Each structure stands twice: as C-alpha cells, then as structure tokens.
Amino acid sequence: MDLSDTPQEAEFRARLxxxxxxxxxxxxxxPSPDDWPGRxxxxxxxQRTLYDAGYGEVHWGADPAVRMIFLEETEKAGAPYVGANxxxxxxxxxxxxxxxxxxxxxxxxPPVLRGEEVWCQGxxxxxxxxxxxxxxxxxxxxxxxxxxxxxxxxxxxxxxxxWCELLVRTDPDAxxxxxxxxxxxxxxxxxxxxxxxxxxxxxxxxxxxFLDEVRVPVANRVGEENDGWRVTMVTLSFERGTAFxxxxxxxRRVLGELALAARENGRWDDPxxxxxLGRLNAEFRALWRLxxxxxxxxxxxxxxVGGSVFKLRYSHARQELYEAxxxxxxxxxxxxxxxxxxxxxxxxxxxxxxxxxxxxxxxSIVAERVLGLPKGR
Ligand SMILES: Cc1cc2nc3c(=O)[nH]c(=O)nc-3n(C[C@H](O)[C@H](O)[C@H](O)COP(=O)(O)OP(=O)(O)OC[C@H]3O[C@@H](n4cnc5c(N)ncnc54)[C@H](O)[C@@H]3O)c2cc1C
Numbered sequence: 001m002d003l004s005d006t007p008q009e010a011e012f013r014a015r016l017x018x019x020x021x022x023x024x025x026x027x028x029x030x031p032s033p034d035d036w037p038g039r040x041x042x043x044x045x046x047q048r049t050l051y052d053a054g055y056g057e058v059h060w061g062a063d064p065a066v067r068m069i070f071l072e073e074t075e076k077a078g079a080p081y082v083g084a085n086x087x088x089x090x091x092x093x094x095x096x097x098x099x100x101x102x103x104x105x106x107x108x109x110p111p112v113l114r115g116e117e118v119w120c121q122g123x124x125x126x127x128x129x130x131x132x133x134x135x136x137x138x139x140x141x142x143x144x145x146x147x148x149x150x151x152x153x154x155x156x157x158x159x160x161x162x163w164c165e166l167l168v169r170t171d172p173d174a175x176x177x178x179x180x181x182x183x184x185x186x187x188x189x190x191x192x193x194x195x196x197x198x199x200x201x202x203x204x205x206x207x208x209x210f211l212d213e214v215r216v217p218v219a220n221r222v223g224e225e226n227d228g229w230r231v232t233m234v235t236l237s238f239e240r241g242t243a244f245x246x247x248x249x250x251x252r253r254v255l256g257e258l259a260l261a262a263r264e265n266g267r268w269d270d271p272x273x274x275x276x277l278g279r280l281n282a283e284f285r286a287l288w289r290l291x292x293x294x295x296x297x298x299x300x301x302x303x304x305v306g307g308s309v310f311k312l313r314y315s316h317a318r319q320e321l322y323e324a325x326x327x328x329x330x331x332x333x334x335x336x337x338x339x340x341x342x343x344x345x346x347x348x349x350x351x352x353x354x355x356x357x358x359x360x361x362x363x364s365i366v367a368e369r370v371l372g373l374p375k376g377r
Contacts, residue, residue, distance in 0.1 A: 003292075005069070013069050019053060020077040030080070033203055033344065040118060040160040043083030047115030056113040059089050060097060064295040068245075075249040082246070084157050088112040088119035090243035092165040095235045096184075098302055100222050108163070108184065120161035121239075122152040122185070122209055123232070129154075130361050132167070133176045133229060137211060139168035139183070141218070146170070146183060148191075148214040158194045158207035161187045165235065166216075171226050180228035182235075184220040191215075200347055234302050239356045241307025242298045244314055245291040251321055252284045254342075258321075262328045276324055283317045305369045312362040315352035322346035 005013060027046070031038030050056050058070045059082070075081075082089050093112045096104055111117040128135040137150025148168055155164070164185045171179030185192070191214035196204040223231040259277055262268040290310045297303040325342050353359045367373040 006065075009065050009069060012066055013073060016055070016070065016073045017077070020073065020079055023049060023053070024077055024079060027080070036084075036157075036160050036204070040084045043080065043085050044115040044118070046080045047082075047085050047089070047113070049115075051114050056115075060094060064292065064299045067295050067299075068292060071246045071249050075246065075253060081250070084118050084160055085112070085115070086243065087121050087157065087161075087165065088117065088163075091235050091238040092119040092121065092163070092184075094238040094242075094298070095165065095182075095231065096222060098234055099182075099231050103219075104184075104222060117162040118157060118160055119163045119165060120155050120157045120187070121235075122155055122158075122164040122166040124152060124154045126151065126153055130358055132232070133180065135167055135169060135180065137166075137168050138172065139170050139181060139216070141170075142215075144218050145215045146181075146218060146221070148183070148185070148211045148216055150211050152209040152211070154197075154206050155194075155209045156205055158187070158209050159196055159204070163187060164209070167228055167232060170228075174226060177229045179226050180232070181225050182222045182228040182231040183216050184222065185211075185214065185216050189214050189216065200350075236357065237303050237305075237307050238298065239307075240311040240362075241294040241303030242291075243356070244311070245295060247318070248284060248287050248291055248314065251318060252288070254321060254325070254345075255280055255284060258325055258328045265328070267328050273324075273327060276320075276327075280317065280321055280324060283313070283320075287314055287317060305365060308357075308362045308365040309370060311356060312359055312366065315355075315359060318352050319349045322349040 028042065031042055033039070047056065050058070055070065058067055089112060093109055096108050100108070108117075112119065122137075123132060123135075125135050125137060135150075137148060137152065139146040139148045141147075146168065148166070150168070152164075152166075155161075158164070164187055166183045166185040168181050168183055169179050170181040173179070187194070191212040193210040193212070195208045195210065197206045197208060198204055199206065255277065259268075262273060262277070267273055287310065290306065290313070294303045294306055294310055297306065322342065322345055326346060329342060357365075368375055
C-alpha cells in the first residue's frame with residue numbers, strides 16, 4: 001500500500017503549511033492553564049480562524065488523508081490544538097452529524113465549526129462511571145419538555161460550555177441499558193449549577209454539575225426516547241477512536257525532543273534509556289497507523305471497536321512517554337515544578353487510562369468484541 005501523498009494531497013499540505021506560516025506569528029499569547037474564560041476565547045478564536053480559511057470542517061472531513069495531513073502539519077508548525085472545542089468538534093458534533101435530524105445538524109454544527117459554542121459531556125455520575133448504564137439522573141416528560149434532575153461529575157470544560165451532551169434516565173422501569181435518552185442541554189438553563197473541582201495539578205478543568213428540575217425541549221433529544229444507549233455508543237466510538245488522534249502527533253514530537261535532549265545531556269549513552277525511547281518510537285508509529293484506520297472508518301460513518309484498541313494502547317504509551325521524559329529531563333526538584341510544561345503533561349498523562357473509559361473496561365471490550373472471548377462474569 002502506498003501511503004505517500006497524492007499530488008492533490010501534496011498540494012493541500014503545501015498550501016496549509018504556507019498558510020500556517022502566515023497566521024501563526026500573529027496569534028495572541030496562550031492564556032494560563034487556569035484562565036478558563038481566556039482559554040475558551042483563545043480556542044474559539046483559533047477555530048474561527050480555521051473556519052474563515054476553509055479548514056473549519058477538517059475534523060469531520062470526508063477525506064481521512066486530508067485530516068491526517070492537517071493534524072501533522074498543524075502540530076509540526078506549533079498551532080493550537082482543539083482545546084475547549086474537544087467535545088463539540090470531536091464527539092458531540094460527530095454524534096449529532098451521525099444521529100441528529102436535519103434541523104439539529106443545522107442548529108448545532110455550524111456554531112461549533114465557526115468557533116461560537118463550546119460543548120461538554122455529562123455522562124459520568126458519582127455511581128455511574130465504568131458502569132455508565134447505572135446512571136440515575138432522571139428526566140420526566142412534561143408536554144414538549146423533559147424535566148431533568150440529578151447530578152453529573154468529572155464534567156470537563158463545564159464552566160465554559162454552552163451545551164452539554166447529557167445522558168438521562170427516561171424509563172426507570174426498563175432494563176438499565178434501555179431506559180436512557182441522549183439530550184443536548186443548554187448550560188445556561190435555570191436549574192443548572194456548576195461547581196468546579198480541582199485536580200492534582202491544580203487545574204479546575206472538571207466540575208460537578210447539579211441539575212434541579214431543568215427544562216430541556218424534547219426537540220433537543222438526539223435519537224429516540226429510551227434509545228440513548230445506542231446513541232451513546234456512537235459518541236464513545238468517536239471519543240475513543242478518533243478524538244485523541246491529533247495528540248498522537250504531539251506525542252511523536254515530544255519523543256523527538258526527548259531524544260535530542262538525551263543526546264545533549266549525556267543520557268543517550270545509557271543503552272536502557274535508548275531502548276526505551278526506541279520502543280516508544282515503534283509504539284507511536286504503530287498508533288499512527290491505527291489512527292489512520294480509525295479516521296478512515298469514521299469518514300464512512302462511525303469508527304468501530306478498533307477505537308478501544310487505540311484508546312488502550314495510546315493512553316499507556318502516553319504515560320510511558322512522560323515517564324521517559326522524567327528520566328531524560330531529570331526527576332529531582334523539577335518533578336514538582338509546575339512551571340515546567342512537561343511536568344504538567346506528565347501529571348495529566350495519569351488521567352488518560354481513566355478518561356473516556358478506563359483501561360480495564362477497554363480490555364474487556366477488546367476481549368469480548370474484538371477477540372470474541374466469552375463474557376467474564
Ligand atoms: C481527565 C478526565 C476527564 C473526564 N471528563 C469527563 C467528562 O467530560 N464527562 C464525563 O461524563 N466524564 C468524564 N470523565 C469521567 C470518566 O469517564 C470516568 O472517570 C471513567 O469512566 C471511570 O469511571 P469512575 O471514575 O466512576 O471509576 P469506577 O467506574 O468507579 O472504576 C474504579 C476502578 O474500578 C475498575 N472497574 C470498574 N468496573 C470494572 C469492571 N467491570 N471490570 C474491571 N474493572 C472495573 C475501573 O477500571 C477503575 O480502575 C473524565 C475523567 C477523567 C480522568
């Protein structure tokens with residue numbers, strides 16, 4: 001198989017590279033990680049810049065090769081990544097595109113692409129994480145509204161979000177996977193309270209979200225009532241299969257920088273470290289191929305369970321990468337120096353084997369749905 005650029009792809013790459021060379025020098029400085037309103041404005045601004053230049057839809061682009069070139073070139077040029085637009089661009093938007101009505105697509109997708117609205121994900125609850133179908137947030141019908149009460153936890157970007165992809169229980173008497181509905185909830189609706197949570201690294205990226213008799217129009221339901229579990233599987237397929245693919249490019253860049261740093265500070269003479277970096281290089285190359293597969297599947301609909309294979313390997317590789325960074329750059333005092341960007345990245349890498357479904361859960365999915373092993377319970 002020839003994976004090199006076709007003439008059209010090479011032309012797209014050259015055009016994008018030239019454009020990035022022009023726009024990136026005039027970007028405003030990146031706000032501090034804790035300045036969420038500033039980060040929202042910055043991330044939306046970048047999405048708007050992409051949109052105006054005709055690159056706004058690239059994450060949903062029908063052509064997977066173009067998407068991969070976009071990810072490679074923007075990362076190489078040091079362009080911002082999706083940031084606060086993560087949910088809207090990478091899994092709520094694609095879910096609406098795949099499962100929504102024409103009216104819903106027309107209402108919700110353009111503002112995401114134009115960098116006007118931020119989405120968050122209200123799936124997890126205090127007693128429903130790995131066992132997501134155990135969720136208890138209730139929604140009862142009242143005319144043309146659902147009235148929602150309950151609470152969500154670990155809601156990333158909730159503080160700055162306009163919309164929430166929300167899972168609610170609409171039939172408490174049905175088997176637990178059958179009574180769930182997927183709603184788009186406006187975050188400024190009366191009865192929504194957002195209470196930020198602080199992480200190990202001092203960031204307030206998550207929040208608890210409390211819902212007290214929140215009225216959500218029935219028109220905001222994506223899929224049928226009580227068919228939300230099926231829609232959720234679509235969301236999770238995008239989240240696990242393609243939402244992290246841009247980060248693989250960033251990890252490959254970090255690995256290259258580590259190899260250079262090791263050469264400069266003498267650590268390269270250690271054969272064990274060299275072997276470790278070599279193994280990581282092979283791992284990220286394999287992950288890049290897997291991303292091409294998942295993106296290619298997504299361009300024809302929804303990525304398959306290959307997303308769980310990717311998510312499992314990627315989240316571990318990312319942790320190993322930052323373990324290696326600690327070894328190359330020196331653990332010592334720097335390990336707690338949060339001013340060093342790689343230290344924050346190392347701390348946040350710990351969350352990757354939990355976010356979007358833990359590794360244990362991905363192991364079970366791969367065992368049962370990819371390898372066809374019997375259910376282990
Ligand atoms: C950085 C980050 C961002 C997140 N953002 C969001 C967000 O925006 N929106 C959102 O809704 N959620 C979000 N989450 C929550 C995330 O989806 C959950 O943390 C995750 O699904 C695990 O659920 P839990 O925390 O309830 O752990 P639990 O389900 O309580 O699991 C605890 C441990 O038990 C293991 N375990 C549980 N059941 C099984 C089983 N059947 N077999 C084997 N092991 C098992 C788990 O693997 C884990 O190690 C985020 C989490 C992180 C870390």
